[in-house]
Amino acid sequence: MPKFLRAVRLDDSDEHLFKAHGAARDGDWVVSGGYAVCDFANAPKCEPRCHCESSFLALESRARCSLAEVVEVSEADLDAHADALAWFLVKGWGAPSWEVARRVAGDEVRHTAEVCETLAPEVWITVKRTPREGGAAVDEEYAVYDRLLVGSHKL
Numbered sequence: 823m824p825k826f827l828r829a830v831r832l833d834d835s836d837e838h839l840f841k842a843h844g845a846a847r848d849g850d851w852v853v854s855g856g857y858a859v860c861d862f863a864n865a866p867k868c869e870p871r872c873h874c875e876s877s878f879l880a881l882e883s884r885a886r887c888s889l890a891e892v893v894e895v896s897e898a899d900l901d902a903h904a905d906a907l908a909w910f911l912v913k914g915w916g917a918p919s920w921e922v923a924r925r926v927a928g929d930e931v932r933h934t935a936e937v938c939e940t941l942a943p944e945v946w947i948t949v950k951r952t953p954r955e956g957g958a959a960v961d962e963e964y965a966v967y968d969r970l971l972v973g974s975h976k977l
Contacts, residue, residue, distance in 0.1 A: 876949060
C-alpha cells in the first residue's frame with residue numbers, strides 16, 4: 823500500500839515560523855515541496871522567511887509545515903493528490919496549462935510517495951535541503967522520529 827504525508831501541528835510554532843504564506847493545518851496533505859524552493863544558497867532570503875530549506879508544502883496552498891506524519895493511502899488517493907496539486911499550480915501559481923501542471927504535480931506526488939515508501943506508517947519526519955555543487959538542484963535529507971503520544975495531537 824502506498825504512503826503519503828500529512829502535516830503535524832503540535833503547537834503554534836509553525837504559525838510564527840511560516841508567516842509568509844501561513845502554516846499548514848494539522849492533517850493537511852503535504853508534499854516534499856522541493857519544487858517550491860528559493861535559491862537560498864545565493865539569493866537573499868524571503869522577508870519574512872519562508873524556511874523552504876526545512877519545510878513541507880501543503881497540496882492546495884503555499885502553507886508550510888516543519889513536521890509531517892507518514893500515513894497509508896490508496897493509489898486513488900495519490901491520483902487525487904496529484905489532481906489537487908495540479909489545480910493549485912494552475913490557479914495559485916499560474917502554470918501554463920493543466921497538462922504541464924498535472925505532469926509536475928504527478929512527479930511531486932510520486933517523489934513524496936517514494937520518500938515514504940520504506941518508512942513505517944505513523945512515523946514523523948522532517949526535511950533539510952542543501953544546494954548541490956553549482957546550485958542547479960537541491961538535495962533533501964530526511965530525519966525520522968517515532969510518533970509522540972503527547973499533547974492534543976490526534977491519536
